[in-house]
Amino acid sequence: MVDAKLRVSFAGPLVTFQDSGRPGHMRYGVSPSGPMDRLSFAAAHRALGNLAEQTCVEISLGGVQLECREGNVSLAVTGGDFSVDHGGQKGGSWCVLTLRQGEKLSIRAGASGSWAYLAFAGELDADTWLGHSATHASSGFGGGAIRSGQMLIVRDARTCPDRIGAIPMFSDIGNEPIRVVIGPQDGHFQKGASHKFVSEPYTLTDAYDRMGMRLTGPKLALNAALSIPSEPIVRGSVQVSGDGGATILLADHQTTGGYPKIATVISCDIDRLVQSRAGQSVKFVAVSANDAIAITRKDAAMRREYLDRVSVPRGTLEQRLLGENLIHGELNT
Amino acid sequence: MKAKFTAIADHALLVQFSTELNDEAHDLVLALDQALSDAPPDGMIEIVPALVNLLVDFDPMVSDHATIEADVRAKLKQLVPASRQGTTHRVPICYEAPFCPDLPAVAQTSGMSEEAVINVHLSGEYRVMMYGFAPGFAYMAGVPGPIQVPRKPTPVRDIPACSVIIAGPQCLITTLVMPTGWSIIGRSTVQTLTGDPDQPFRFDLNDRVQFERIDLTSFDRLTRETVHG
Numbered sequence: 217m218v219d220a221k222l223r224v225s226f227a228g229p230l231v232t233f234q235d236s237g238r239p240g241h242m243r244y245g246v247s248p249s250g251p252m253d254r255l256s257f258a259a260a261h262r263a264l265g266n267l268a269e270q271t272c273v274e275i276s277l278g279g280v281q282l283e284c285r286e287g288n289v290s291l292a293v294t295g296g297d298f299s300v301d302h303g304g305q306k307g308g309s310w311c312v313l314t315l316r317q318g319e320k321l322s323i324r325a326g327a328s329g330s331w332a333y334l335a336f337a338g339e340l341d342a343d344t345w346l347g348h349s350a351t352h353a354s355s356g357f358g359g360g361a362i363r364s365g366q367m368l369i370v371r372d373a374r375t376c377p378d379r380i381g382a383i384p385m386f387s388d389i390g391n392e393p394i395r396v397v398i399g400p401q402d403g404h405f406q407k408g409a410s411h412k413f414v415s416e417p418y419t420l421t422d423a424y425d426r427m428g429m430r431l432t433g434p435k436l437a438l439n440a441a442l443s444i445p446s447e448p449i450v451r452g453s454v455q456v457s458g459d460g461g462a463t464i465l466l467a468d469h470q471t472t473g474g475y476p477k478i479a480t481v482i483s484c485d486i487d488r489l490v491q492s493r494a495g496q497s498v499k500f501v502a503v504s505a506n507d508a509i510a511i512t513r514k515d516a517a518m519r520r521e522y523l524d525r526v527s528v529p530r531g532t533l534e535q536r537l538l539g540e541n542l543i544h545g546e547l548n549t
Numbered sequence: 550m551k552a553k554f555t556a557i558a559d560h561a562l563l564v565q566f567s568t569e570l571n572d573e574a575h576d577l578v579l580a581l582d583q584a585l586s587d588a589p590p591d592g593m594i595e596i597v598p599a600l601v602n603l604l605v606d607f608d609p610m611v612s613d614h615a616t617i618e619a620d621v622r623a624k625l626k627q628l629v630p631a632s633r634q635g636t637t638h639r640v641p642i643c644y645e646a647p648f649c650p651d652l653p654a655v656a657q658t659s660g661m662s663e664e665a666v667i668n669v670h671l672s673g674e675y676r677v678m679m680y681g682f683a684p685g686f687a688y689m690a691g692v693p694g695p696i697q698v699p700r701k702p703t704p705v706r707d708i709p710a711c712s713v714i715i716a717g718p719q720c721l722i723t724t725l726v727m728p729t730g731w732s733i734i735g736r737s738t739v740q741t742l743t744g745d746p747d748q749p750f751r752f753d754l755n756d757r758v759q760f761e762r763i764d765l766t767s768f769d770r771l772t773r774e775t776v777h778g
Binding site for chain 1: 606680684749
């Protein structure tokens with residue numbers, strides 16, 4: 217098999233290489249990184265028959281434009297509702313297509329969503345750190361940021377005619393409130409703060425990157441003279457600074473910090489949360505830790521079923537038309 | 550010392566020994582960290598030890614908070630002090646310009662000469678208490694009282710990697726270009742992120758660091774040697 221080479225004619229900020237992430241080093245100050253929206257990342261790979269741990273390109277609202285210089289390669293675009301322009305043919309994310317030598321592909325912010333994923337049928341070349349290409353954006357460790365002028369190389373590039381077309385989307389719970397478990401430092405807040413957090417709407421600000429998203433909304437007042445020793449942080453921790461403003465820490469979070477945390481977003485709701493954009497309203501709802509586990513397990517079963525469905529080739533156009541018994545004389549002309 | 554357990558989201562348990570900094574709590578963190586590393590409960594993904602508390606991250610498909618808590622409680626009942634004696638690392642440091650922009654201010658605040666500040670800093674034995682904030686940021690305790698200075702009110706941007714910075718009793722060697730409100734008193738030739746896949750992080754928890762003074766000429770030579778491998 218041969219390699220495909222794609223020139224990056226344009227890449228916005230925060231377009232990075234990401235694999236499934238590097239857990240296991242938080243004790244050394246290293247957050248796992250990996251995709252902001254883990255489900256969309258997995259769907260992009262599975263739609264091509266790839267392993268869901270491989271390297272892909274995570275695309276921010278800044279977008280990316282590529283030109284295929286050598287070879288032909290099938291690719292999948294998932295995540296949010298981005299605009300995809302394949303040599304003048306316009307569509308949205310959640311599709312598999314084949315990019316041929318000389319063709320251009322542009323993926324830009326569309327109607328909604330903050331992160332898109334571009335996976336290739338083959339192995340995307342990227343530097344690794346601690347065994348993973350996942351980019352820790354603030355340090356640049358891992359595969360790193362993708363920049364205009366760079367060449368992307370897909371090893372053993374394949375085309376998958378039996379996978380071309382739309383990728384089904386996960387039927388998640390849409391705009392339902394984001395579920396959190398209260399704590400661990402809810403006791404450091406003035407009475408009623410955690411109730412306020414889960415009963416009033418917050419708005420996502422443009423202070424939003426791979427480290428975290430800052431919210432505006434009702435202030436969460438801390439008890440006076442507060443000083444807590446630095447303690448561990450996880451993806452989803454909602455930390456509150458001295459001015460009462462909340463920040464949700466995300467894929468490239470710092471691993472310890474001294475700000476009290478009023479709540480933590482449960483893992484399966486983070487993919488939904490990160491696709492919000494600045495100015496959008498977010499509501500939170502409290503669940504117990506036990507319910508959080510039950511919710512995650514149920515959600516994981518649904519995700520497995522969904523990803524299995526995504527990974528089944530749908531057949532070539534001809535096979536599909538035959539299967540649906542839609543071949544008529546005029547189509548054969 | 551009683552442990553307090555707090556469930557975090559659907560995938561972690563925080564074990565807290567104290568709400569304030571103290572050695573007894575930190576020793577318990579180290580001992581529990583070792584016990585969990587030696588015999589990890591089913592589903593444990595990683596342990597994040599901090600100053601007076603420790604987080605156990607687990608796979609919610611395999612375990613839950615109550616199961617992890619029961620395992621930790623059982624380990625706490627028969628906890629022995631961490632047996633691992635930290636390694637002592639000798640770390641070269643150059644206190645000369647342009648690596649020490651805050652040395653005059655530290656000298657002024659502590660009411661001693663710059664040379665005296667350097668000697669006091671060199672006299673300290675530094676203990677790795679915790680990693681945090683950014684990859685390879687090893688927080689070390691042990692800055693001697695006379696040169697303990699508060700953080701600056703405003704962080705300064707673009708501080709180079711390998712800067713040796715201090716605030717209060719803490720000292721650290723930076724690993725990235727970053728802003729800091731700590732006082733920058735020198736530069737080391739040693740990278741905490743080693744680039745060695747077998748031992749990517751130079752220090753382990755509870756390791757000791759002894760700084761050794763080098764002049765600018767030695768700094769340049771050592772840096773060249775590092776660059777050329």
